[in-house]
Structure formats: C-alpha cells, structure tokens
Amino acid sequence: MIDTGEGITVGMMRSARTAGAVLTMALVVAGAAACEGGKDAGQKTGATAAAASTPPQPFGTGGYRGLQLSMTKDEALASGALEPSPVSLFNGCTDYAYKGGPAPDPVRMAAETEARAKSDKALARIDEMRANRKPFETLAPGASLEQMVKHSERLQERLKQEAAERQESDALFKEADVIVTARKNRDQAFLATGRVNFGTEGLRQLVAPADARTAEGVGAGSAEDELKRAYEGKALKPTEDGKYELPAEGGNGGPDWFYEFTMAEGKVAGLALVKHNTYCS
The missing domain is CATH 1.20.5 (Single alpha-helices involved in coiled-coils or other helix-helix interfaces)
Known part of the structure; x- marks a missing residue:
C-alpha cells in the first residue's frame, strides 16, 4: 500500500x-x-x-345479463347467464338464479312443494262443497200449516249446515294461504340476488338484483317520489297489492311485459319485469 x-x-x-x-x-x-x-x-x-x-347495463327490455325477453327456457340456459339447476319449482313455474347466484335450497324447495299440495287440497275441498250445495226449495203458495212447519224445520237445518260449511271454508282458506307464505319466503330468499322465472310459454319474470337500476336510475332504495318523477306521464299506476306497474316499451318481448315496483315504507323494495297473461302450469 x-x-x-x-x-x-x-x-x-x-x-x-x-x-x-x-x-x-x-x-x-x-x-x-x-x-x-x-x-x-x-x-x-x-x-x-x-x-x-x-356504466352497468340498465335493467330493461333491451336485455339483461345476456337474457332476452323472447327467450325460451332452453335458450336462456344455453346462454350461460343462469345457474344450471332450478332454485324454485313453486306453483308449477321454474326459477333459476343468475350466474354466480345462490345454490338450490332443498329445505325451502320442499316447503314450497308441501305448501302447494296443502293449498290445492284445501281449494279442492272448497270447490267440492260449492258443487254439492243445492238450492233450497221454496214454499208453495197456499201451503198448509203442516207444510209450513216442516218447511221451517228444513230451513233451520239448512242454516245450520251452511254455518258449518262457512266455518269449514274459513279454515280451508287459511290452509290455502300457506302458499302465500311460501311465495314470500321464496321472494325474500332472492331479494338481493334476483331470479328468473319460466312458465309454460317461456320467460315470464325477470327479478332484478338489489343493485340493478332502470335506464332512468330507479331501483331498490329509490324513494316513491323519485319513482313518480322518473316515469311522469308514462302510465305508471298503483296496483291493488300495493305495487306500481309500468308498461315496458321497446325490446323484443311484446306488449304484455310490465315493470313492477314492489314498495315498502315509501321506497322501492324490489324491481322486476313481468309478463302478463302467462301461466305456470
């Protein structure tokens, strides 16, 4: 160094x-x-x-998540937009979840089947009672005192019979109402994720997920005033069951399609496209 x-x-x-x-x-x-x-x-x-x-695709008649309103069940399943297994067989219709949605719940589906059978049995009994009910005979003019007494006795028996039938009918109608509870449970299960319903004539109901919005920005959580302003002058009207209904213009589904807005506490709680005049089975 x-x-x-x-x-x-x-x-x-x-x-x-x-x-x-x-x-x-x-x-x-x-x-x-x-x-x-x-x-x-x-x-x-x-x-x-x-x-x-x-922006996400609006929920409307132009199609949603690859589904078109004119599709048959086979076409919709082939599109890949749905999970392959039914999540509800309620009332003769078939429901599927959107791709990535909930798996089938066998407990709820079994309860739906049981409710349908119980309701059908109750309604069948009500129809049977109505069919077997015969008109009560009238008392002929100029009837004797004895005939009047017998007619009065038969009338009393008839009134007792009708009272018993009314009591039975009331109980049967309550049994038939289990189907309403089952329907509410089905709807609640898919309130957030939505579902797609098919009947005998193909697609009959598209239920929107909670985050979906129409082209006008209306969806779950929208205030009733917002709903009315968005569709002012477009034939929006309330229904007997507390919902709002709007003709669904455009698209390829035909004239029987309507938007359906389910309301709760002054807000939109659910959004769906529903085809009228279609049946489950």
Missing part, C-alpha cells in the same frame, strides 16, 4: 472509485425498473379507470 502523503492510501482511492461505479450502475438499473414499473402501473390504472367508467 502506497501513502500519498495526504493521509489516503492508493488502495483506499481505488476502492472508493470501484464503489462509486457500482453505486452508479445500481442507480441506473433502479431508475430503469422504476420507469417500467411506472409505465405498467399507469397502464393498469388506465384500464381500471376505463372499466370503472363503463
């Missing part, structure tokens, strides 16, 4: 030059990597922003 006379050896100077070169190269490499990383990050950010700026 040679001393330069300034307290620094030649070896020390060479080591310093080598370290400096290594540091410079490291900074160049790090800078290049940072540029590439910034470029990739910029591309990813741009792609994310573009995706975020694409």
Whole structure:
C-alpha cells in the first residue's frame, strides 16, 4: 500500500472509485425498473379507470345479463347467464338464479312443494262443497200449516249446515294461504340476488338484483317520489297489492311485459319485469 502523503492510501482511492461505479450502475438499473414499473402501473390504472367508467347495463327490455325477453327456457340456459339447476319449482313455474347466484335450497324447495299440495287440497275441498250445495226449495203458495212447519224445520237445518260449511271454508282458506307464505319466503330468499322465472310459454319474470337500476336510475332504495318523477306521464299506476306497474316499451318481448315496483315504507323494495297473461302450469 502506497501513502500519498495526504493521509489516503492508493488502495483506499481505488476502492472508493470501484464503489462509486457500482453505486452508479445500481442507480441506473433502479431508475430503469422504476420507469417500467411506472409505465405498467399507469397502464393498469388506465384500464381500471376505463372499466370503472363503463356504466352497468340498465335493467330493461333491451336485455339483461345476456337474457332476452323472447327467450325460451332452453335458450336462456344455453346462454350461460343462469345457474344450471332450478332454485324454485313453486306453483308449477321454474326459477333459476343468475350466474354466480345462490345454490338450490332443498329445505325451502320442499316447503314450497308441501305448501302447494296443502293449498290445492284445501281449494279442492272448497270447490267440492260449492258443487254439492243445492238450492233450497221454496214454499208453495197456499201451503198448509203442516207444510209450513216442516218447511221451517228444513230451513233451520239448512242454516245450520251452511254455518258449518262457512266455518269449514274459513279454515280451508287459511290452509290455502300457506302458499302465500311460501311465495314470500321464496321472494325474500332472492331479494338481493334476483331470479328468473319460466312458465309454460317461456320467460315470464325477470327479478332484478338489489343493485340493478332502470335506464332512468330507479331501483331498490329509490324513494316513491323519485319513482313518480322518473316515469311522469308514462302510465305508471298503483296496483291493488300495493305495487306500481309500468308498461315496458321497446325490446323484443311484446306488449304484455310490465315493470313492477314492489314498495315498502315509501321506497322501492324490489324491481322486476313481468309478463302478463302467462301461466305456470
């Protein structure tokens, strides 16, 4: 080792030059990597922003999640927009979940089948009683006192019979109402995710997920005033069961399709497209 006379050896100077070169190269490499990383990050950010700026498809007659209102059940299942297994066989119709939706619930589906059977049995008994009911004979003019007494006795028996039938009918109607409870349970199960309903003539109901909105921005959570303003002058009208109904114009479903807005506490609780004049079975 040679001393330069300034307290620094030649070896020390060479080591310093080598370290400096290594540091410079490291900074160049790090800078290049940072540029590439910034470029990739910029591309990813741009792609994310573009995706975020694409509005979701409106819920309407132009189609939803790959489904068209004119589709048959087979066509809808072939489209890949639905899960393959039914999630409800309620009342003779078949319901499917959208792709990624809930799996079939065998307990609820069994309860639906039981409710349908119980309701059908009760209604059949009511129809039987009505069919067997015969008109009560009238008392002929000029009837004798004895005939009047017998007619009065028969009348009393008839009144007792009708009272018993009314009591039985009331109980039967309550039994038939289990189908209403089953329907509410089915609707509640798909309130957030939506469902698609098919009858004998194909697609008959599209129930929207909770985050879906019409082209006018109406969906679950919209206030009643917002709903009315959005469709002012467009034949929006209340229904007997507390909902709102609006003719669904356009699309390829035909004139029988209507928007249906289920209301709760002054807000839209559910949104659906429903085809009138169609049947489950």
